Amino acid sequence: MQTTVVGNYPKIPNRPSPARYRNALNKRDRGEITNEDLAQVGDEVTVEVIQEQTDAGVDIVTDGQVRWDDDQTYVARNFKGVNIGGLQRYLDTNTYFRETEITGDVAFESPSLVRDWKFAQENSTRPVKAIVPGPYTLAAHSLDKHYNSREKLALAFAEALRGEIDALIDAGCKHIQVNDPVIVFNKDDYPVFKQAATRLLNGVSGAETGLYTWFSDCAGILGPMQDLPVDVIGLDLVWGKKNWDALADVKFEKKLGAGIVDARGTRLESPAEVAEAVERLARLMPAERLIVSPSCGLEYLPRETAFEKLKVMVEGARRAEGVPA
Amino acid sequence: MVTEQTQQANSKVGSAGTTLTTTAVGSFARPAYLTKARSEFSQDKIGVDELRKLEREATEYWIRVQEKLGIDVLVHGEMERGDMVAYFSGEKGGNPIKGMKLGGLVRSYGNRYYHKPIIFDKLEYPGPMTVEMWQYAQSLTERPVKGMLTGAYTMVEWSFDEHYPSRRDAVLDMAKIIRAEVEELVKAGAKFIQIDEPAIHTRPDEDFQLAIEAMHATVDGIDAEFHTHICYGEVEKVYTEMIKLPVKQIHLAFKNTDFAYLDLMRKYGYPEDKDIGVGVTDIHTRFIEDIEDVKNGIRRTLEVVPPERAWILPDCGLKTRTVEESEQKLKVMVDAVAAIKTEMGLS
Numbered sequence: 001m002q003t004t005v006v007g008n009y010p011k012i013p014n015r016p017s018p019a020r021y022r023n024a025l026n027k028r029d030r031g032e033i034t035n036e037d038l039a040q041v042g043d044e045v046t047v048e049v050i051q052e053q054t055d056a057g058v059d060i061v062t063d064g065q066v067r068w069d070d071d072q073t074y075v076a077r078n079f080k081g082v083n084i085g086g087l088q089r090y091l092d093t094n095t096y097f098r099e100t101e102i103t104g105d106v107a108f109e110s111p112s113l114v115r116d117w118k119f120a121q122e123n124s125t126r127p128v129k130a131i132v133p134g135p136y137t138l139a140a141h142s143l144d145k146h147y148n149s150r151e152k153l154a155l156a157f158a159e160a161l162r163g164e165i166d167a168l169i170d171a172g173c174k175h176i177q178v179n180d181p182v183i184v185f186n187k188d189d190y191p192v193f194k195q196a197a198t199r200l201l202n203g204v205s206g207a208e209t210g211l212y213t214w215f216s217d218c219a220g221i222l223g224p225m226q227d228l229p230v231d232v233i234g235l236d237l238v239w240g241k242k243n244w245d246a247l248a249d250v251k252f253e254k255k256l257g258a259g260i261v262d263a264r265g266t267r268l269e270s271p272a273e274v275a276e277a278v279e280r281l282a283r284l285m286p287a288e289r290l291i292v293s294p295s296c297g298l299e300y301l302p303r304e305t306a307f308e309k310l311k312v313m314v315e316g317a318r319r320a321e322g323v324p325a
Numbered sequence: 326m327v328t329e330q331t332q333q334a335n336s337k338v339g340s341a342g343t344t345l346t347t348t349a350v351g352s353f354a355r356p357a358y359l360t361k362a363r364s365e366f367s368q369d370k371i372g373v374d375e376l377r378k379l380e381r382e383a384t385e386y387w388i389r390v391q392e393k394l395g396i397d398v399l400v401h402g403e404m405e406r407g408d409m410v411a412y413f414s415g416e417k418g419g420n421p422i423k424g425m426k427l428g429g430l431v432r433s434y435g436n437r438y439y440h441k442p443i444i445f446d447k448l449e450y451p452g453p454m455t456v457e458m459w460q461y462a463q464s465l466t467e468r469p470v471k472g473m474l475t476g477a478y479t480m481v482e483w484s485f486d487e488h489y490p491s492r493r494d495a496v497l498d499m500a501k502i503i504r505a506e507v508e509e510l511v512k513a514g515a516k517f518i519q520i521d522e523p524a525i526h527t528r529p530d531e532d533f534q535l536a537i538e539a540m541h542a543t544v545d546g547i548d549a550e551f552h553t554h555i556c557y558g559e560v561e562k563v564y565t566e567m568i569k570l571p572v573k574q575i576h577l578a579f580k581n582t583d584f585a586y587l588d589l590m591r592k593y594g595y596p597e598d599k600d601i602g603v604g605v606t607d608i609h610t611r612f613i614e615d616i617e618d619v620k621n622g623i624r625r626t627l628e629v630v631p632p633e634r635a636w637i638l639p640d641c642g643l644k645t646r647t648v649e650e651s652e653q654k655l656k657v658m659v660d661a662v663a664a665i666k667t668e669m670g671l672s
Contacts, residue, residue: 096434267487302429
């Protein structure tokens with residue numbers, strides 16, 4: 001059994017610790033430091049959040065997506081045919097992302113993620129998982145002025161994102177997570193989602209690939225998802241309670257990214273609660289196919305709470321395995 | 326304290342007798358000296374009295390601006406509030422609801438962070454939270470000033486909840502708190518009370534009925550004119566239920582959606598016993614709309630609702646704009662209303 005995070009990690013700690021990345025962004029915006037200076041702070045904070053995940057005992061870490069404003073724009077802004085538009089509310093949260101405006105054919109030009117991944121892996125004792133936005137979600141959260149078709153746009157994004165994935169694998173990345181949560185809110189669109197995910201991942205080898213969802217459940221589509229060319233399926237078992245029944249109902253043959261610690265609430269779970277959830281899952285599938293994680297990215301929580309939650313998560317997972325933490 | 330002057334003022338503008346009543350949505354930009362003072366106050370460099378003095382100065386400024394422009398129903402500008410939920414949940418200098426506190430910083434977008442509140446215990450009313458500022462603002466003017474509150478659903482939705490077993494339990498307890506504050510405002514003489522619910526359409530299928538129930542619990546049986554502000558989000562998904570909210574007026578950000586809500590009103594109707602608050606200037610842009618553009622929006626509105634039932638306002642609070650931009654956005658709104666009234670021979 002392994003433990004991981006679902007991508008992002010809070011960028012700044014609370015007082016009295018300094019909010020270095022926030023301050024650096026402000027200074028850059030005021031012209032007091034250069035983009036290179038900001039990138040330097042981004043690197044330093046990345047090292048810091050990798051260290052925190054490692055200290056908490058997480059097996060597969062990420063770079064915390066420290067440099068990302070949101071999942072929607074960090075990679076897509078570098079594609080041809082994409083402009084950055086206005087703020088939109090992100091699903092059922094009180095956070096916002098910038099919409100991508102599609103003004104022409106979407107195409108990959110050069111990798112956005114390889115440099116970040118290499119830097120993170122060089123500064124981590126644990127394997128670093130790369131995060132790639134999902135083609136269906138990118139399409140659903142775009143203002144499409146060009147294709148006038150969700151399907152065509154999702155496939156164009158898949159094609160472009162494949163460029164990122166191939167580049168990550170060439171660079172030696174062994175864990176790739178695709179974030180495609182919007183499908184849980186638009187299950188009728190499953191055929192489009194499936195085509196896009198297939199185009200993105202078909203024939204990929206050399207890395208473990210995962211497709212992660214959150215905020216709701218995959219009941220009704222979890223069966224067909226077994227046919228996707230992906231190794232791990234990530235489910236939110238806190239905000240998507242129906243995932244428990246769905247897991248019991250289907251023949252689940254993938255590895256399960258088991259989101260069992262609430263990343264949208266500050267109430268701290270106990271290690272016993274985590275262990276109980278893990279044991280319940282271990283009755284449905286072999287424990288070695290479980291990758292325990294928070295329910296979604298940790299950026300909805302204050303930094304200190306996120307760290308505490310990761311510690312509890314790891315302790316609970318170890319307890320369920322019968323291993324001293 | 327209810328002054329005779331206040332009562333007279335409030336009775337001048339009601340839903341009867343006037344057309345295209347103008348108002349603002351809630352917040353205005355803070356002048357630089359107040360932003361500085363709030364930062365100093367947060368670091369204990371100045372005391373609460375000094376802060377209050379400057380908040381009042383800024384409030385008076387905005388009351389005078391609105392009077393000078395000829396706005397009918399005023400807002401106090403929320404100079405004392407950092408955030409519409411956090412103000413009631415532990416912002417320094419406020420009177421927080423018992424059972425709430427501010428948590429650590431979380432990011433809302435870009436480089437913007439806020440202290441997201443936490444419900445950590447049973448919610449209890451702490452005594453008046455907004456009455457003193459309302460009384461002060463109302464004492465400055467003969468025009469009515471709206472009491473401004475955040476609705477129970479939004480209060481809970483935008484907080485972490487570590488205490489209640491369900492969202493429903495938390496929202497209904499929160500409604501009791503907001504109701505207690507409504508009662509205090511009414512006791513003090515407020516005739517118009519705006520209860521903002523910008524989060525109301527967060528989970529339209531799952532619990533829109535809960536939001537409606539909470540509004541009933543907050544206002545039913547209380548003698549005041551209630552308005553609610555609902556901004557952005559997928560209004561079309563909740564429209565037919567939303568218009569059942571037990572308030573006299575619902576405001577929507579019409580300008581931001583190029584008046585698409587008019588189509589909903591045409592298609593599904595709009596209750597005859599309700600006024601509609603029509604946002605005619607976009608608060609997310611620096612650019613000041615051309616008067617013809619604003620007039621055109623009002624004209625389009627009047628194809629669907631009579632002028633007696635249309636209130637004219639900006640799309641949302643103006644705190645993200647500068648002082649100058651806010652004033653210009655209000656001015657073009659007021660000028661457009663005056664021009665339309667002349668054109669149409671309205672009183």
